[in-house]
Amino acid sequence: xxxxxxxxxxxxxxxxxxxxxxxxxxxxxxxxxxxxxxxxxxxxxxxxxxxxxxxxxxxxxxxxxxxxxxxxxxxxxxxxxxxxxxxxxxxxxxxxxxxxxxxxxxxxxxxxxxxxxxxxxxxxxxxxxxxxxxxxxxxxxxxxxxxxxxxxxxxxxxxxxxxxxxx
Amino acid sequence: xxxxxxxxxxxxxxxxxxxxxxxxxxxxxxxxxxxxxxxxxxxxxxxxxxxxxxxxxxxxxxxxxxxxxxxxxxxxxxxxxxxxxxxxxxxxxxxxxxxxxxxxxxxxxxxxxxxxxxxxxxxxxxxxxxxxxxxxxxxxxxxxxxxxxxxxxxxxxxxxxxxxxxxxxxxxxxxxxxxxxxxxxxxxxxxxxxxxxxxxxxxxxxxxxxxxxxxxxxxxxxxxxxxxxxxxxxxxxxxxxxxxxxxxxxxxxxxx
Numbered sequence: 087x088x089x090x091x092x093x094x095x096x097x098x099x100x101x102x103x104x105x106x107x108x109x110x111x112x113x114x115x116x117x118x119x120x121x122x123x124x125x126x127x128x129x130x131x132x133x134x135x136x137x138x139x140x141x142x143x144x145x146x147x148x149x150x151x152x153x154x155x156x157x158x159x160x161x162x163x164x165x166x167x168x169x170x171x172x173x174x175x176x177x178x179x180x181x182x183x184x185x186x187x188x189x190x191x192x193x194x195x196x197x198x199x200x201x202x203x204x205x206x207x208x209x210x211x212x213x214x215x216x217x218x219x220x221x222x223x224x225x226x227x228x229x230x231x232x233x234x235x236x237x238x239x240x241x242x243x244x245x246x247x248x249x250x251x252x253x
Numbered sequence: 254x255x256x257x258x259x260x261x262x263x264x265x266x267x268x269x270x271x272x273x274x275x276x277x278x279x280x281x282x283x284x285x286x287x288x289x290x291x292x293x294x295x296x297x298x299x300x301x302x303x304x305x306x307x308x309x310x311x312x313x314x315x316x317x318x319x320x321x322x323x324x325x326x327x328x329x330x331x332x333x334x335x336x337x338x339x340x341x342x343x344x345x346x347x348x349x350x351x352x353x354x355x356x357x358x359x360x361x362x363x364x365x366x367x368x369x370x371x372x373x374x375x376x377x378x379x380x381x382x383x384x385x386x387x388x389x390x391x392x393x394x395x396x397x398x399x400x401x402x403x404x405x406x407x408x409x410x411x412x413x414x415x416x417x418x419x420x421x422x423x424x425x426x427x428x429x430x431x432x433x434x435x436x437x438x439x440x441x442x443x444x445x446x447x448x449x450x451x452x453x454x455x456x457x458x459x460x461x462x463x464x465x466x467x468x469x470x471x472x473x474x475x476x477x478x479x480x481x482x483x484x485x486x487x488x489x490x491x492x493x494x495x496x497x498x499x500x501x502x503x504x505x506x507x508x509x
Contacts, residue, residue, distance in 0.1 A: 176386050
């Protein structure tokens with residue numbers, strides 16, 4: 087992501103910063119850079135090209151994210167930007183930045199544990215409450231308000247909370 | 254709008270068979286919208302349906318690319334006739350009650366979860382990438398539906414009776430999960446497709462374990478229904494497609 091003295095790279099860094107600042111419409115505190123959804127930005131002689139990768143196969147936010155990237159780049163003077171969806175390598179919650187995890191927690195959503203993979207999908211037995219920090223919590227529903235979240239409850243402060251599922 | 258003809262090479266057909274499973278089951282789950290027995294299940298059914306429709310979109314898009322006749326995901330979903338659909342008969346069966354819907358989900362997820370996991374090592378990079386997402390999604394579907402099997406089977410007399418009825422109804426559709434023909438065989442031998450026989454033991458072990466915990470008896474394998482993989486369907490698929498395709502057939506190319 088760091089800019090190099092190459093003049094082409096400066097434009098790329100700018101495009102990356104602008105595209106990366108687009109937020110997830112479902113979780114507005116997270117940018118697509120935080121999520122790890124932004125995979126590549128290419129600037130050449132033609133229009134800027136941006137690669138994004140879907141979180142879940144059926145995530146309805148992806149279409150909106152693509153449109154918002156185009157709008158943001160056009161507004162910044164990048165003409166006719168093109169957004170591609172790439173499937174490889176497959177997105178995992180491990181790509182979420184530390185900054186993103188902290189922002190999620192502040193927003194009241196328990197972040198996914200690090201170390202994805204199949205074991206982590208089901209190995210989670212403690213999810214600290216994002217409100218009070220207690221680990222005396224339990225699952226209410228495995229499928230929450232969006233594809234990426236489950237609904238949990240804290241037995242200490244009695245607050246329900248969303249948990250960003252490991253993927 | 255006129256139907257399209259798909260150039261069914263072995264690989265195109267192989268991808269379409271998996272895409273059709275995902276779309277038809279996803280559509281079935283969407284029929285629960287606003288009708289689930291409780292809010293949490295409303296969300297769960299919709300989320301699982303969304304996962305499946307997402308998998309279908311990725312697979313249709315890829316099938317269209319491989320076919321290279323200019324068919325996108327919408328053309329493949331909305332403009333093929335019933336006979337052109339190659340899904341398992343299991344996934345097109347009607348929702349029935351909640352027990353039957355959850356059993357159908359369980360029987361499919363117990364199959365799709367190891368199936369997609371095996372596909373992650375496919376020589377075909379796109380299928381491997383789609384599989385890497387799908388296997389995680391199906392693992393959640395499997396866990397969720399398995400929990401319901403136990404709760405319903407080992408629940409009240411009513412919930413148990415309903416699940417037993419569902420088991421008797423759906424079991425004859427499970428044989429088709431492991432059916433392959435020479436076209437599939439070609440794709441499997443190329444190192445691209447997955448031989449369903451390689452996940453049969455896993456499927457059987459999962460189903461046996463969960464049914465035992467649900468205090469239910471695993472049915473004996475009797476006559477098994479098949480035909481879906483070749484476009485010969487039960488009476489249910491036509492009704493489903495009528496609803497699914499109505500808009501695009503009536504107002505071709507409609508967008509919003």
